Amino acid sequence: MSEKKVNFILGRGDSLTLPVAYQNRDGRSEPPYTWDAQRAYLTPLLKKQAEDMARLPSEACPEDQAVSVITLHPQYLSRSAFPDKLLREFNLRLIGSKPVKVRPRAGRGSDSADGAASTALFVAGTRTAFKNLAAGAPKVASEDKAFADLLKLENVAVLTSADRIMGKIASERAEALEVVVHFDSFTDFEWEAELLQYAKDVGVTLDPDRNYQTRGLLFLPGFGDARAAKRLAQFSFVRAIRPMPKLRVLEKPAVLRAATRASHVFLPSETAIDPDCAVAVFDGGLREDHPFGLWARNIEPNDADNIGKPIASLQDHGTAVTSAVLFGHVESGHQPRPYCSVDHYRVLGTNTNDRSLYSVMLYVDRILSQSNYSFANFSIGPYEVAGDDLVTAWTSMLDDHLGSSDLLATVAVGNDGNEPWPHCRVMVPSDSVNAVAVGASDTQGEDWKRASYSSIGPGRHPGTVKPDVMYFGGVEEDPFRFVFPGPVIAEDYGTSYATPAVMRIAAGLRAYFGSSLSPLAIRALLLHCASPGEQHRDEVGWGAIPNDISEIAVCPDGSVRVLYQGKLKPGKVLRASIPLPAEQLSGDVSITATFCYTCTTDPHTPGDYTRAGLEVTFRPHSQKFEKDPLFPKPSSFFKRYDRSQEQDLRIDAHKWDTVLHNRATKRATCMNRSSMSTIWRGGRGIPIARAMRRTSRTHLW
Structure with missing residues (x-):
């Protein structure tokens, strides 16, 4: 044969x-308004904005600067329609934006009760500059460079304290807060001290030593009550103030139990197939008696990282996640040789409560900045659902690393799929556009469905397809099984285990094909070979990953x-x-x-x-x-x-x-x-x- x-x-x-x-294609279109109609509409808005800014406390306006929200007409949503000439003409600068829905007076979206998608621009400048805008805009001539940009505006208004407060902040006691500030390190460094002093004066304690700065934003942990937060929200460059989210694994710790079926396991005696390939796992650490000595090492944080001492239940969770990277979903008997090794960083401990969320994030950021990993796994993260109008510090940090390096990260989407909307939505940082967000299916068979607990999409724009992929994460009747000290089999279920199991498939592709497959190529192959099933894309993304690597490697x-x-x-x-x-x-x-x-x-x-x-x-x-x-x-x-x-x-x-x-x-x-x-x-x-x-x-x- x-x-x-x-x-x-x-x-x-x-x-x-x-x-x-x-x-090239010419996408220009006629303005929705005549200049006479637009001038009559904008003049009182610009005048009121200048007057509102004049009433702001001077200490809340560093270097006499204020922030305006300029909403564009839905017709001018494209990036090429940005009103840069108008801003330059009146000495203003863009510091941010957010997606909004607008029902304009005429043109696209005006005939819809819900309006149409558009963009709100956060624009900064001195109060004098905004006063000049109110006086000069109505006098702009048709040949002026700023003329066409004025026709793009649908609304202008001052950014208020109410606009900046997100979520319910306790009024009777102080609590941990997350403060997000518009901040450009080249332009705004001169007023950073003014922000810290203003926060202290109004009753909010900020921690500048544990901040995370990314392009255009500064994330700061703070502590204060609702009244103090409202006063801090008057500061011009504050983008948002909200309660500090908790860590998922702390909010809902894993409950691991011994398997009820025969649980004899025999581990291989060889090292990993590709010993040069190491997966960085960020979790609760490994138990001291873990059986993975040939393939995994436990890396403890320094005292300065403020993680604290190990916690037994979190070490159990970390041991289970590491087992899933090495062996996937296990059955009794001899286990396959692992594809890769694991560097397990313990990022959870006795100090990781809701006030130390930034300690965990900054520790992860430091490890990724100082290392050269090709693969990383996150079965933890903030207990916070993805949103469209504001990016979180965790997502920003992860996208900063994944967007500029050859690193593939798998991130669990969370286990709140049974909750009402929006609490069932995918959790941060699985909304990262450069990461692989993993949900859990209920079986390994072809008739799989989304496990009811697995959080659903859509993701935050533009990465609306989240989760990216699904993999068996177990259910109560058929749990996910992993190797525990003994070695014996323990079992549980959750996206925490589906995620490292997908990472095992990714590491297997690297082990067999070597460096000819970049991490990005492996990500593309995983998505390409996913089977979509018959469920809605918001629930299962691109579909379930094959259980066998040969289904990806062999056509x-x-x-x-x-x-x-x-x-x-x-x-x-x-x-x-x-x-x-x-x-x-x-x-x-x-x-x-x-x-x-x-x-x-x-x-x-x-x-x-x-x-x-x-x-x-x-x-x-x-x-x-x-x-x-x-x-x-x-x-x-x-x-x-x-x-x-x-x-x-x-x-x-x-x-x-x-x-x-x-x-x-x-x-x-x-x-x-x-x-x-x-x-x-x-x-x-x-x-x-x-x-x-x-x-x-x-x-x-």
Whole structure:
């Protein structure tokens, strides 16, 4: 009997790419208002804003600066419509933004009761500059550079204390607070001391030594009551004040129990398959008697990290998570050889209560900054659901690392899927656009469903598809099982265990393919091979990850997976060919494509969070044209890209998401030297294309 031919992933797909020119399209449209109507509307608003700013306490306006909220008309949602000329004309600067819904007086969205998606800009300047804006804007002439920008405005108003208070802060006692401040280290450092003094004067204690600074925002832990927080919220550059979230694992600790079935396990005697590959696990530490000495090491924090002493229940949780990275879901008997080793950083202890959330985050930040890991796992995080209008410190920190390095992180989405909305939404920092957010399924079989406790999406824009993937996390009737000291089998269930099990699959791909697969390529393969099932995407993301690595590494009969890896400069276009046989095919061809890239982010502008946008055009036949002979006729693939309006692309954040995934079926006779043309607005990318002929088992190379 002849041996069955095994077809592995076809690498170096980037050799099938070539640069092409950019086909520009003019997206300009007529303004929704005449200048006379806009001037009559804006003049009293600008005048009132200047008067409100004049009444602000001088100590709350560092260097006499105030902050305005300028809301754009929904027609001017695109980044190219930013009113930069208006701001320069009146010596104002953008310090942030947030997504909003607006029902304008006319134009797009005016006929909808709910309005339309738009952007609110946070703009800073001296109170004199805003006074000049109120006086000068009505006199702007049509030939002035700022004229067109004034037609884009739908509303202007002062940012108030009520706008800055988020969540319910206790009034009868002081509590831990999180204070978010608009802050540019090059521009605003001169008034940092004024902020600390003002906070002290109004009764809020800030801790400047445990802050986290990212692009445009400064996150500070504080302590105070509702009255003091309201007074601090008058400070011009404060973006938000809210109760400090707790850590998830502290709020709902794991309850581990011995397995009720036979639990004899035999561990391998060899080291990891790839001993040079180490996964950084951030959790509660390892038990002293853990049985993973050949493959895992427990790394304790220093006293200065303020984590405290180990806690037995949290060490149990960390031991279970480490077992899942090494062995996955275990059964009795001999266990497989681990793919990788584990560096387990204990980040939880006797000092990690709600007031020390920043201690944990800053410790993780320091480890990631000082190391060179390719893989990291987070089964912990703040007990805080993702939101659209404000990015948290944890998400900002994680995206800062993942967007600028070759690091793949898996993050648990949380176990509150049974709670009412919005408490059932995915937890921070699984809303990171550069991370793989993992939910839990109820079985390893093909008839899997979302485990009822697994938190659901959508994620925060633009990463609306969260969780990214699902994996078996156990349920009460069929729990997840792991190796415990003895060695014996213990069991529990939760996204805490599905997440490291996915990391095990990722590490296995690295162990077998080596450095030829970057962490980003592995992420793309995981998403590409996920099976979506029949549930809504908000519940299961792109679907369940295969249990067997061979289902990812080996192509099914009649198909080929082609991996494209590379970088593309902003504004450039790359055309990636889809390999097909030389002979003419018959029947249908099924094509699945996944585009995955990482990019830097702007936490101070959550409506425009990612710095890279991606547009993909599928051209199935190289000899069929519309007008330009350089650009073959396009065909729908990522269906939402068929929408011509920036507004529609932004509503679902499709244009700026770091992952695009879809499948389409085409008649073979309609395909000839097919390709996908990709234009990046910055960032890095890895597309994957898979072609499958449904009517034959001919291998497509």
